Amino acid sequence: MNRATLNLWVGIFVLLGFAAFLMLAFKVGNLNLGGGGGTYEVIAHFDNIGQLKERAPVRSAGVLVGRVRSVSFDMKHYNAEVHMAIDAHYHFPMDSSASVLTSGILGEQYVGLDAGGDDKMLKNGDEIKLAQGAMVLERLIGQFLFNKAQDSSNEKSSTGKGAQ
Amino acid sequence: MKGGIVRGLQSIGDGALKIVERIGAVVLFLGQILMHSGAILRRFPLVIREMYFAGVQSLIIILVSGLFVGMVLGLQGFETLQSYGSSESVGVLVALSLMRELGPVVSALLFASRAGSAMTAEIGLMKATEQLSAMEMMAVNPLARVVAPRFWAGVLSLPLLAALFGAMGIMGGFFVTVVMLGVDSGAFWSQMQAAVDFHHDVVNGMIKSLVFGVAVSAIATYEGYEAPPTAEGVSGATTRTVVSSSLAILALDLLLTAFMMKGWN
Known part of the structure; x- marks a missing residue:
């Protein structure tokens, strides 16, 4: 095997390898160059965040507008403090509301943003005041059972009165 | 009886010390x-020559295995995910398994048995036929002339092979799930792109395969260079290369995965 063909084959090999790497980076992964454009951070306090994790999506009207940057426990208010990085080209009014939602029944949890009507827009470091935490299934079921029991006892007492 | 126990313990201790000694060596x-790699930069064609034997000649086995592994992942993932009604997520399963684990590990195992054993046999035979001693006579350092080019060729080739393995695997998974089983192609790619992170999955996979490349090439060249200069010696060294580099790959994979997972939380 002479040197020229050898070099040719190694050249093809290296190019194929880099092409595969670029495919993995762009087609499979989510690398987008230059499209970052920067983000600004907003904070929200939730009474319960459920299974919300770092890097969870922040959506408004179903569109991805940012990601959760960090989740921590606030020792002052005894609730969860969530920092979200919102893409710089999306602006939301000051009185927007945030809620922890679930995509599908068993899906991942995300933060949903609903725009308010204020003229002033959220800036870096602002806090979203209207924040609704995650729905906890056990509490919901507990509440449902409690209501059901109350209903049936009301019914019983009313039918009991009717019989008298 | 007592002597037997003592002797048994002694042999265990001896074996353990030998393993540690070999890792150290x-x-x-x-x-x-x-230390002897400086000369490589001046004579890079040597590395290219070895990349042909280590990298280009491993292409077929890597590409075909990648395709098959991706197809199997697609089939298995589809079977299981379908019972939860989320068969569109099969793309995520295929891509994450390939990027994080199977791509680097399986391609390194294949590389160790395909190219690593060849490296050991070649260097071992050069030693057995006294070519290495002849070089030393001519004041040519065999470490710089024979060992270093092969080592660097292995280190450079394996990440490229792992990337090709991953890409082929994803194409295999795409073919089986989208073309044959009818998963929606848009959902396949978009869910995959939403789940696979460039830094956490793709780059970490490449770091893994770079580390495996260093380990496999170092073990293969070491076994060849230290092989007893006989026919049995070379064949034993070739076997040891495959066994110990496979063990090294899997042990290093556990370590690296533990560190990388720690970085995620």
């Missing part, structure tokens, strides 16, 4: 290779 050998 490989690490020292790696240091020596790095």
Whole structure:
């Protein structure tokens, strides 16, 4: 095997390898160059965040507008403090509301943003005041059972009165 | 009876010490290779020549295995995910398994048995036929002339092979799930792109395969260079290369995965 063909084959090999790497980076992964454009951070306090994790999506009207940057426990208010990085080209009014939602029944949890009507827009470091935490299934079921029991006892007492 | 127990313990201790000694010897050998690698930059065609034997000739086995592994992942993932009604997520399963684990590990295992054993046999035979001693006679350092080019060719080839393995695997998974089983192609790609992170999955996979490349090439060249200069010696060294580099790959994979997972939380 002479040197020229050898070099040719190694050249093809290296190019194929880099092409595969670029495919993995762009087609499979989510690398987008230059499209970052920067983000600004907003904070929200939730009474319960459920299974919300770092890097969870922040959506408004179903569109991805940012990601959760960090989740921590606030020792002052005894609730969860969530920092979200919102893409710089999306602006939301000051009185927007945030809620922890679930995509599908068993899906991942995300933060949903609903725009308010204020003229002033959220800036870096602002806090979203209207924040609704995650729905906890056990509490919901507990509440449902409690209501059901109350209903049936009301019914019983009313039918009991009717019989008298 | 008592003597038997003592002798048994002694042999266990002896075996353990030998293993530690060999790990130490490989690490020292790696240091020596790095010290003699300066000459490589001046004679890079040597590395290209070895990349042909280590990289280009491993292409077929890597590409075909990648395709099959991706197809199997697609089939298995589809079977299981379908019972939860989320068969569109099969793309995520295929891509994450390939990027994080199977791509780097399986391609390194294949590389160790395809190219690593060849490296050991070649260097071992050069030693057995006294070519290495002849070089020393001519004041040519065999570490710089024979070992270092092969080492660097292995280190450079394996990440490229792992990337190709991953890409082929994803194409295999795409073919099986989208073309044959009818998963929606848009959902396949978009869910995959939403789940696979460039830094956490793709780059970490490449770091893994780079580390495996260093380990496999160091073990293969060490075994060849230290092989007893006989026919049995070379064949034993070739076997040891495959066994110990496979063990090294899997052990290093556990370590690296533990560190990388720690970085995620």
